[in-house]
Amino acid sequence: MDYSQFLYMTEELSLLLVILLVFLADLFLCREPKEGEQLEPSAKSPIAWVVLCLFTVHTLVNLLPCLNGSMEVTSAFGGMYQHSAMMTVVKSVLNVGTLVVFLMAGGWLSRPENQVKRGEFYLITLFTLLGMYLMISSGHFLMFFIGLEMASVPMAALVAFDKYRYESAEAGAKFVLLAIFSSGLLLYGISLIYGATGTLYFDLIGAQLSSRSLMSLVGLTFFLSGMGFKISLVPFHLWTADTYQGAPTIVTSYLSVISKGSAAFVLFTVLTKAFGASDLASEWNRALFWIIIASITIANLFAIQQQNLKRFMAFSAISQAGYLVLGVMGGTAQGQTALVYYLLVYMVANLGAFAVINVIEQQSGKIRIDDYDGLYNTNPKLSFLMTLCLFSLAGIPPFAGMFSKFFIFMAAFNAGYQWLVLIALINTVLSLYYYLLIVKAMYIKKNESPIATFRSDNGTRAALVICTIGVVLFGIMGVCYSYIDSLSVL
Amino acid sequence: MIQINCLLILSAVMMFAGIFGFITRRSTLAILLSIELMLNAADINFAVFNRLLFNGQNVDGFFFTLFSIAITAAESAIAIAIMINIYRSLKDISVEKLEKMKW
Numbered sequence: 302m303d304y305s306q307f308l309y310m311t312e313e314l315s316l317l318l319v320i321l322l323v324f325l326a327d328l329f330l331c332r333e334p335k336e337g338e339q340l341e342p343s344a345k346s347p348i349a350w351v352v353l354c355l356f357t358v359h360t361l362v363n364l365l366p367c368l369n370g371s372m373e374v375t376s377a378f379g380g381m382y383q384h385s386a387m388m389t390v391v392k393s394v395l396n397v398g399t400l401v402v403f404l405m406a407g408g409w410l411s412r413p414e415n416q417v418k419r420g421e422f423y424l425i426t427l428f429t430l431l432g433m434y435l436m437i438s439s440g441h442f443l444m445f446f447i448g449l450e451m452a453s454v455p456m457a458a459l460v461a462f463d464k465y466r467y468e469s470a471e472a473g474a475k476f477v478l479l480a481i482f483s484s485g486l487l488l489y490g491i492s493l494i495y496g497a498t499g500t501l502y503f504d505l506i507g508a509q510l511s512s513r514s515l516m517s518l519v520g521l522t523f524f525l526s527g528m529g530f531k532i533s534l535v536p537f538h539l540w541t542a543d544t545y546q547g548a549p550t551i552v553t554s555y556l557s558v559i560s561k562g563s564a565a566f567v568l569f570t571v572l573t574k575a576f577g578a579s580d581l582a583s584e585w586n587r588a589l590f591w592i593i594i595a596s597i598t599i600a601n602l603f604a605i606q607q608q609n610l611k612r613f614m615a616f617s618a619i620s621q622a623g624y625l626v627l628g629v630m631g632g633t634a635q636g637q638t639a640l641v642y643y644l645l646v647y648m649v650a651n652l653g654a655f656a657v658i659n660v661i662e663q664q665s666g667k668i669r670i671d672d673y674d675g676l677y678n679t680n681p682k683l684s685f686l687m688t689l690c691l692f693s694l695a696g697i698p699p700f701a702g703m704f705s706k707f708f709i710f711m712a713a714f715n716a717g718y719q720w721l722v723l724i725a726l727i728n729t730v731l732s733l734y735y736y737l738l739i740v741k742a743m744y745i746k747k748n749e750s751p752i753a754t755f756r757s758d759n760g761t762r763a764a765l766v767i768c769t770i771g772v773v774l775f776g777i778m779g780v781c782y783s784y785i786d787s788l789s790v791l
Numbered sequence: 792m793i794q795i796n797c798l799l800i801l802s803a804v805m806m807f808a809g810i811f812g813f814i815t816r817r818s819t820l821a822i823l824l825s826i827e828l829m830l831n832a833a834d835i836n837f838a839v840f841n842r843l844l845f846n847g848q849n850v851d852g853f854f855f856t857l858f859s860i861a862i863t864a865a866e867s868a869i870a871i872a873i874m875i876n877i878y879r880s881l882k883d884i885s886v887e888k889l890e891k892m893k894w
Contacts, residue, residue, distance in 0.1 A: 443855050450862045454869055461873045470876040471889050477870045478822055482813055484866070485829030488859060489806055492836035492852075499844045501851055543892045612892075 306377035309384045312363050312392050313434050319355045320427045326351040327420030349407055352423045360396040376440055380502050383440040386788040391437055391566050391641055398559045398648045399430055401767055405656045406551045407760035408663045414465055425455045433563040442491050442501040453480045460548040472547025479540040487527025493520030503574035513580045521576055525588055531564040535595040538619050545615035550662055553611055554655035557618040562644040565625045569640055573632040589630060590721055596623030597728045605735045610658055610668050621647055627709050631716025638789040639712040642782050646705035649771030653690035656764045657683050660757045675748035684743040686765050693772045695736040696729055701776035798839045805832035819874050819884045830863045
């Protein structure tokens with residue numbers, strides 16, 4: 302065996318190193334509280350610093366190769382593992398998102414009931430990230446499936462992380478049951494595709510499946526429904542709202558951006574590589590057409606009625622997933638660029654909004670939209686940042702969200718889906734209404750007892766600075782889009 | 792020699808019995824069992840197709856089965872751990888009781 306193949310896996314190996322070091326640090330640096338010892342409500346812990354430093358180094362090291370990225374697609378381990386510059390970009394985007402989540406998590410993790418579990422939170426999160434890496438780089442269905450499960454099984458543990466809160470366990474149960482159910486569908490689909498082609502490599506499947514047969518169509522259907530559950534597209538979205546509401550807010554933010562974004566990118570890769578033949582492509586394009594329309598429209602209609610902010614963000618995330626999958630339509634290189642760019646911009650905006658929601662929940666325990674009435678009078682900076690992020694999510698011009706929506710619409714339009722773009726545009730107007738409901742609550746509505754003025758912790762501040770810079774600059778700096786565009790390969 | 796069709800029909804019946812069970816069962820443990828049925832149906836499919844297509848020359852499908860059995864075990868472990876957590880607060884694991892959050 303040629304061990305130099307491992308050199309292609311620099312991202313995975315450096316993440317694995319981070320995981321091992323964090324594990325050791327957790328073992329030796331964290332002390333167990335003694336029997337009956339009163340824990341301080343906001344005790345600092347060295348593990349948070351260790352994780353942040355290591356993970357920042359990991360992010361920066363893996364960001365550098367993409368600056369002089371070569372265009373060639375390399376494969377290792379007989380084609381099981383594939384690597385291209387675009388995949389490095391996606392992994393870097395996920396890295397930055399995870400870093401922001403870690404920055405936000407400090408306040409929540411230093412609560413007394415979570416102090417002993419700090420190390421576990423970081424470890425489990427990093428393991429899900431490793432699973433997503435493997436999933437993104439896979440060239441074989443076995444690798445893809447292992448990566449997918451590695452990303453979703455620990456995620457169930459994260460969703461049920463608040464052990465003493467019933468909602469968290471309920472959300473965990475709903476998540477884990479539907480995750481396994483969707484894995485079952487996915488696996489059955491893969492087995493049928495294996496039966497139809499006799500291979501599990503994406504490229505070979507693509508070469509074999511030139512015309513459609515009953516078996517490959519049924520396999521494709523099962524595969525699409527399984528992925529639909531993972532990305533939470535309508536009609537496979539029923540777990541989303543409950544899970545997002547019950548999970549700890551930090552985990553919700555991770556789930557809504559990192560997990561969803563990686564799954565959407567993989568959907569693009571698998572559909573174009575394995576099901577790229579024109580006969581099958583027209584089938585999945587037709588299926589995705591209706592799925593996207595349903596996702597965007599139904600999620601928007603439900604989002605308007607929500608009172609709980611986390612539930613509201615869940616429906617907003619479903620509709621954003623619909624926009625994200627617009628990039629998959631047609632399977633063009635332009636669509637891939639638009640998808641990755643949309644993911645980047647959606648990530649900073651959504652994480653920024655969640656940073657505000659999280660810090661307010663930590664400080665006051667309030668999570669309903671009418672609790673936010675009059676927030677501007679007491680916490681003007683937070684309300685301003687929240688407004689920026691919501692504007693970006695809605696796609697109002699000067700912010701990055703408008704550009705990402707524009708590019709993704711353009712990609713779908715050029716792929717020949719004009720009606721789809723029209724419906725998505727109408728829905729953008731609808732989504733503007735419900736995002737502005739929160740802005741209205743913060744700035745205009747009067748409230749007798751608004752949330753008291755508070756100072757947010759430094760981690761949240763750093764996360765908010767990163768997100769705000771992203772929201773403001775990613776749109777104006779055209780270099781972001783053109784850089785991603787220069788790397789897109791099919 | 793059993794016909795290959797019989798085995799494929801068996802796995803399809805198992806798959807849809809699993810989906811039916813997932814939708815109709817009321818106890819979360821029974822739901823978990825139904826899901827296991829679905830996953831095992833897919834595993835049977837892999838083994839059967841591998842045997843049918845390669846007759847022992849190539850073992851991709853068998854390997855997939857092995858890996859998926861291991862992954863399924865991990866999933867069940869996590870699911871049961873979460874159910875124990877629910878049982879602690881509700882003293883019940885029926886899905887009808889998991890209704891604090893809806894709509």
